[in-house]
Amino acid sequence: MPPILEVKNLVKKYGDFTAVKGISFDIKEGEIFSLLGPNGAGKTTTISMLSTLYVPTSGEASVGGHSVTKEPMAVRNLIGELPRMLENTGLNQSCRNLLSNVKAPPIKFGFDIRYWVYSWPLTDSEFARL
Numbered sequence: 261m262p263p264i265l266e267v268k269n270l271v272k273k274y275g276d277f278t279a280v281k282g283i284s285f286d287i288k289e290g291e292i293f294s295l296l297g298p299n300g301a302g303k304t305t306t307i308s309m310l311s312t313l314y315v316p317t318s319g320e321a322s323v324g325g326h327s328v329t330k331e332p333m334a335v336r337n338l339i340g341e342l343p344r345m346l347e348n349t350g351l352n353q354s355c356r357n358l359l360s361n362v363k364a365p366p367i368k369f370g371f372d373i374r375y376w377v378y379s380w381p382l383t384d385s386e387f388a389r390l
Contacts (some may be wrong), residue, residue, distance in 0.1 A: 261289065263288050265287040271316060272316055282319065311339060312332040312335050321341060326338065
């Protein structure tokens with residue numbers, strides 16, 4: 261079975277500064293994965309590239325078999341991400357905003373999102389979309 265997430269030599273540069281320096285990894289369906297590192301290590305930049313918010317300088321990445329650079333809309337339809345810009349709107353409203361934009365069930369990276377939102381006051385129809 262092919263990896264659900266595959267990253268090969270992914271690089272992101274801003275002028276002379278290299279934020280992500282050629283990372284490679286893959287995650288198979290059902291695996292639990294953590295992206296750990298100190299501040300400034302490139303974790304947020306990596307996730308931003310994988311979620312198609314940033315375009316990689318070089319390298320390749322695919323989510324569910326779709327290239328993040330060649331098929332960004334297909335990738336976006338597979339994932340659910342809570343952007344930082346929604347953090348200040350409150351957890352419940354952020355979840356509602358996220359659910360209103362998801363067109364397909366999000367890929368489960370080691371946890372079931374339904375567990376996280378079970379205690380949030382969502383309507384039945386909003387919860388059913390999870």
